[in-house]
Amino acid sequence: DKQIFSGIQPTSIPHLGNYFGAIKQWVDMQNSLSKDQDTRPMIISIVDLHAITLPKDPRILNDYIYKCAATLVSCGIDPERNILYQQSQVAYHGQLSWILGCKVTMPQLGRMHQFKFKSDGLAEVPLGLYTYPVLQAADILLYRATHVPVGEDQLQHLELCRTIADKFNNTYSTNYFPSPIPLQGEFTRLKSLRDPSKKMSKSDADSNSRIELVDPPEIIEKKIKKAVTDSERLISYKPDKRPGLSTLIDLECAVTGQLPEEVAERCMLQAIDKSEYKKHVSKLLIEHLAPIQAKYKKLINDKKLLDDILDDGAKKANKIAEKNFHDICKIIGSR
Ligand code: ATP
Ligand code: MG
Numbered sequence: 001d002k003q004i005f006s007g008i009q010p011t012s013i014p015h016l017g018n019y020f021g022a023i024k025q026w027v028d029m030q031n032s033l034s035k036d037q038d039t040r041p042m043i044i045s046i047v048d049l050h051a052i053t054l055p056k057d058p059r060i061l062n063d064y065i066y067k068c069a070a071t072l073v074s075c076g077i078d079p080e081r082n083i084l085y086q087q088s089q090v091a092y093h094g095q096l097s098w099i100l101g102c103k104v105t106m107p108q109l110g111r112m113h114q115f116k117f118k119s120d121g122l123a124e125v126p127l128g129l130y131t132y133p134v135l136q137a138a139d140i141l142l143y144r145a146t147h148v149p150v151g152e153d154q155l156q157h158l159e160l161c162r163t164i165a166d167k168f169n170n171t172y173s174t175n176y177f178p179s180p181i182p183l184q185g186e187f188t189r190l191k192s193l194r195d196p197s198k199k200m201s202k203s204d205a206d207s208n209s210r211i212e213l214v215d216p217p218e219i220i221e222k223k224i225k226k227a228v229t230d231s232e233r234l235i236s237y238k239p240d241k242r243p244g245l246s247t248l249i250d251l252e253c254a255v256t257g258q259l260p261e262e263v264a265e266r267c268m269l270q271a272i273d274k275s276e277y278k279k280h281v282s283k284l285l286i287e288h289l290a291p292i293q294a295k296y297k298k299l300i301n302d303k304k305l306l307d308d309i310l311d312d313g314a315k316k317a318n319k320i321a322e323k324n325f326h327d328i329c330k331i332i333g334s335r
Contacts, residue, residue, distance in 0.1 A: 052128070
């Protein structure tokens with residue numbers, strides 16, 4: 001059987017990178033799932049335990065959990081058809097993480113790009129930042145997931161998850177854990193608007209580097225206007241030489257489904273310059289996000305509904321997790 005699992009950190013409001021790299025894939029999968037009899041409901045976790053690997057004010061974390069849930073539902077995730085829940089409400093994640101941590105080595109964890117990037121420059125590096133991929137492997141394997149839709153930045157973690165699953169299976173002569181396969185959409189790495197050598201990230205200190213899905217129109221305009229490009233006046237698609245401008249073209253393509261070359265050709269024919277082009281991209285994004293934002297505005301004020309959604313999701317997730325964790329304990333010789 002196919003089991004799809006994915007997660008998102010409540011470190012801020014989801015941005016266009018999260019949307020085109022992950023959330024949109026989830027929605028598309030959900031919509032094709034009902035036709036696929038062999039597939040169990042998709043499991044989507046708001047991973048709050050991952051979000052505290054770097055310091056987080058409790059009020060802010062709490063606020064972002066609701067905002068993340070409201071954003072996902074507004075983007076089209078149906079909490080009835082899927083399991084949408086908050087990671088810390090299923091205690092087995094932490095418990096399985098311990099067991100899996102005994103199947104991974106320190107050099108394996110030290111090689112992770114995300115760890116290197118996020119620990120760079122910190123005076124004190126939290127252990128949780130280092131063991132993050134172990135908890136992530138537990139998230140996935142707890143539900144015996146077979147498919148994990150993620151952006152490109154998570155491929156290395158997923159590879160490690162497969163290594164851990166293999167190691168566990170070999171150690172205990174079992175095939176209990178499937179080897180989860182990453183699923184990637186078309187837009188797997190949207191770049192930061194301020195520094196195209198980086199990916200767009202929720203945790204980037206500069207909020208101008210990302211467009212959040214609920215940014216109002218004037219903020220979207222401002223952020224696109226400020227987006228770093230280059231000194232050439234006209235439009236061409238060259239991700240290596242003109243990464244900043246090419247990201248804007250990527251955004252247009254993500255929204256409209258055109259090819260970047262088509263967009264560049266049209267702009268050349270019409271001699272559109274960068275400032276005109278930026279206005280065009282802003283307009284497209286504002287229009288595209290409007291229906292999501294309209295739903296979000298209603299939902300975010302209905303805390304009771306959001307609580308019900310997350311509690312119901314946790315109930316469903318706990319049911320699966322409890323059974324699986326019990327089986328895992330038996331495999332390792334525990335009672
Ligand atoms: P943080 O900076 O706190 O790590 P993030 O923006 O990286 O936040 P995550 O919650 O870590 O977001 O990741 C959620 C999903 O979004 C993952 O599947 C990840 O691969 C995907 N993703 C994150 N950033 C991008 C991006 N810039 N382009 C495409 N996909 C992305
Ligand atoms: Mg991330």
